[in-house]
Amino acid sequence: MKLTDDHLQTFVEQGFVIVEDFYPEERRAQIAEGIRQTLPPWEVIADDPPARRLLTDDFPYADMLFNEFILDWDLIAFVQRVLDTEDIFFRYAHNWARYPDPGAEQPGLHIDNGNNSLLPPTSDRRYGQISTWYFPEAVDENQAPMQIVPKPYGQDLSKRVLLTVPAGTIMIFNTHLWHSATVFKGREGQRYSATRIYGRAD
Incomplete structure (x- = not known):
């Protein structure tokens, strides 16, 4: 899917944007199967x-x-627009699988700073790190969905957005937004995600 001006405007206002059906179904299934292999x-x-x-x-x-998968040029072009520069570095990538853990404590809200950037948190989006979380399989409320607080609300968890999403959804966000996983309350299944993080190179 092409990322549009409307997606960019949502990102500017909220600090993140959620896009369903980001890749064609054949590509989504390929990614899902690849993650399941490892x-x-x-x-x-x-x-x-x-x-x-x-x-x-x-x-x-x-x-x-x-x-x-890291070299998604449509996604990179969107990051260039967000950061207002053509000079982009790839920072980090990982695939995760979270599994049932109903007795776990709720993870704390955090921002991603020390693990992928030396830049201090700033309200200027040009100096943020842009993280992209792709969910190749559906995520329901019992599968440890991510929670994220839109930019206007700081750390106000009452304003959180819970990422219960259909298969094939991507969330693109500034890593200086407050976010966390939630407890995997279900007793079966898993929550898969594929993450790529980019930043400015200049």
Whole structure:
């Protein structure tokens, strides 16, 4: 899907934008299957679950599909518009699988600063880091959906947006927005995500 002026305006106002059906169905299915090859579904590992009920696969990937996934030129062009520069660096990428953990404590709200940028938080979007979270499978309220607080509301969790989304949805956001995962309350299934982060190079 092409990212439009309307998407950019939403990003400017809210600090993030959510886009459904971001890739064609064939591409979405390919990404979903690729993640399942390295991060097994819950039914495969339920008898021996990972620590913190989380598995990750970080860049560089053994599967070239995900290395190529980083070079999404429509997405990069959108980041260039957000950051008001043509000089873009790729910062970091990972695939995650979260699994059932109904007894866990709620993760705290945070901003991403120390893990991918030396730049301090700023209200000037030109100096933010832009993170993109793609969900190849549907996420319901019991599958640890991300929560994010729109830019106008700072840390006011009562204004949060809960990312219960259909398969094939992407969320593009400034990493200086307050956000977190939520508890995986369900007792089966998993929540897959593929993340790519970009920043300005100049």
